[in-house]
Amino acid sequence: MRRTIFSPEHEALRATAREFLDRHVRPRMEQFAEAHGLPRDVWIEAGKQGLLGLMVPEEYGGGGSDDWLFTVVVSEELAKVSASLSTAIGIHSDVVAPYLVDLGTEEQKKRWLPGFCSGEIVTAIAMTEPSGGSDLAALRTTAVRDGDAYVLNGSKTFITNGFSADLVIVAASTSPEKGARGITLFGVEYGMEGFTRGRKLDKVGQIESDTAELFFDNVRVPAANVIGEVDKGFVYMMERLVQERIGAAVSNTAQVSQILQETIEYAKERKAFGQSIGSFQHNKFKLAEMVTKVEVTQAFVDQCNVAHAAGELSAVDAAKAKWWSAQVQNEVLDECVQLYGGYGYMNEYRVARAWRDARVTKIWAGSNEIMKELIGRDLGLLRLLLARDLALLKTRSAEVQDHGAGYRAVGSKPGTV
Ligand SMILES: Cc1cc2nc3c(=O)[nH]c(=O)nc-3n(C[C@H](O)[C@H](O)[C@H](O)COP(=O)(O)OP(=O)(O)OC[C@H]3O[C@@H](n4cnc5c(N)ncnc54)[C@H](O)[C@@H]3O)c2cc1C
Known part of the structure; x- marks a missing residue:
């Protein structure tokens, strides 16, 4: 289309x-x-x-x-x-x-x-911790004010560009008693004493990018490196996750679209039983389904892009674009591997790498389960809340009201990356 x-x-x-x-x-x-x-x-x-x-x-x-x-x-x-x-x-x-x-x-x-x-x-952003990534409000890294600096302690994991970054935006708790309302963002520069990074993590896919653990051991981060206002970090992250998620959807859709085109060409050229494998009715129908799925996804993602360009994309629509594109990408790439036969399982083939690369898109930037949680809550389908959750939601709602009307989903969703 x-x-x-x-x-x-x-x-x-x-x-x-x-x-x-x-x-x-x-x-x-x-x-x-x-x-x-x-x-x-x-x-x-x-x-x-x-x-x-x-x-x-x-x-x-x-x-x-x-x-x-x-x-x-x-x-x-x-x-x-x-x-x-x-x-x-x-x-x-x-x-x-x-x-x-x-x-x-x-x-x-x-x-x-x-x-x-x-x-x-080169920059990175460090929200996720070894103890958990979905429940961002529960992060454990702390930053305690000491004179003209904050003393940072804790660790982060799975940080993209973490190994090579010169500047990392780190989310840390400055007022632990305030929960989500006590998180602050810091610009932590490589070379600051006590800031170390682990090895490049050994990932299943996306092996051309570096992903690392980061460690903070009494790092003195100057107060001049606080990004935005103290204790407002959670709201800042929630607001910007909309762009992160539509960006993920753009990338998911472009990658699968490209590999699908390459697979169609392969299916035309590869012969079995004297004819191209794409011409067998089963494979032809599979490819027809895949093209349809990808184009329909593209149309939704494009609509979200237009809305985002106008500053009107809601957090819920970004969540839909993110989980759906990740799901379609993974389903289609799995079928593409199948069409390549044994070659599809060889790392030297782009389709194999693309299939491995895609697996993470259902996990990061807010897992697909978390995306559905956000969409479900927007439908008014609240789960039975514990007293603690209710308190947290009230806190978040208040934060959003403080912050203006541009962002409408925080009060009804968990804080996630
Ligand atoms: C390659 C890679 C790069 C990454 N890059 C970055 C980065 O640059 N910066 C950064 O901060 N983070 C990054 N992440 C972290 C990523 O965002 C987290 O892995 C993700 O948010 C999930 O957190 P977790 O791994 O701790 O899983 P958990 O939070 O422990 O979740 C485990 C499982 O439980 C499910 N789950 C959790 N809560 C719920 C719920 N309420 N309902 C239903 N299911 C639930 C999840 O969906 C998941 O399936 C990266 C991760 C990877 C793998």
Whole structure:
């Protein structure tokens, strides 16, 4: 189905992204896979091409765009080449950027954003802890005020870009007695004493991006590195998860769409019993179903993108786009592997890597179960609440009211990443 949401300007940026990928990424994918991460020169080249920080104001070295659809075309092109790439750059450009741009002080913006846009400062965001990721409000990392600094203690896990990041936005509890209302965000810079990172985690898929544990042992983080207001971190994260989730849906859909096209070509060429495997009725019907599923998903995701570009995407619709695209992506890629036969199980085939890469999309950025919980609650289907949950919900509702009307779902959903 023809997509109608992009202008010639969007397509021009798409062409720039493709050229960058053809020249600097595709020929080196094996190197990235072996290194379990992107070398810095790739970040720097992406920065030179203006692909990082598209929505960062020009005065700090960014693209100065307020049009989300530019971000979408870049994410799609990255995901078509490698889901890992889309993840690593997406966390930096689409997930972290809004925290720095919307909440950073003038001094922080001047300090971090030019390097952020040039690729000299790679960033990460650390919410998840070993004790749990879905229940974000229950995080255990603490930050205690001591003079002109906060003393940070705790650990984070599964952090994308965690191994290579120069700057990590860390969520920590500053007022444990206040629960979700006592969480603050900090810009923690690599090199701060007591801040260490573990090895690159050995993942099933997405092996071209680095994912790491982070440890904080009495790290003195200057008060000047607090991002936004103290104790407002939970609301800041909830607000920005909408963009993280629609961004995930964009990437999921682009990746599966690309691999499906490649599978259709394979099914035309591969012969069995004297005819192409795609021409067997069973496979033809499978491919017809897959194309339909992906195009219908794309139409919903595009509609969400248009809504997000207008600042109107609800948290619930972003949750729908996120879980549905992840589900379709996984179902379709599994069928694609089947159509490739034994080759589909070989790592040297893109379809095999794509299938492994996709598995995590049902887990991260808020698991699919959590997405359905949010959607279900929006339908008025509240589970039997414990007294503690009720207190927490009241706290969150109050926070949202404090924060204005733009965000409408926090009061009726759990805090999740
Ligand atoms: C490769 C990778 C990269 C990641 N990158 C980042 C990152 O950059 N930054 C970051 O902060 N985090 C990151 N994460 C963490 C990710 O967001 C969490 O793994 C995710 O939120 C789930 O948390 P958990 O792993 O602790 O699972 P848990 O919270 O322990 O959940 C376990 C299972 O229980 C289910 N569950 C939990 N609560 C409910 C409920 N109320 N109803 C029904 N089912 C429920 C979950 O859906 C899941 O199936 C990453 C994870 C991976 C694997």
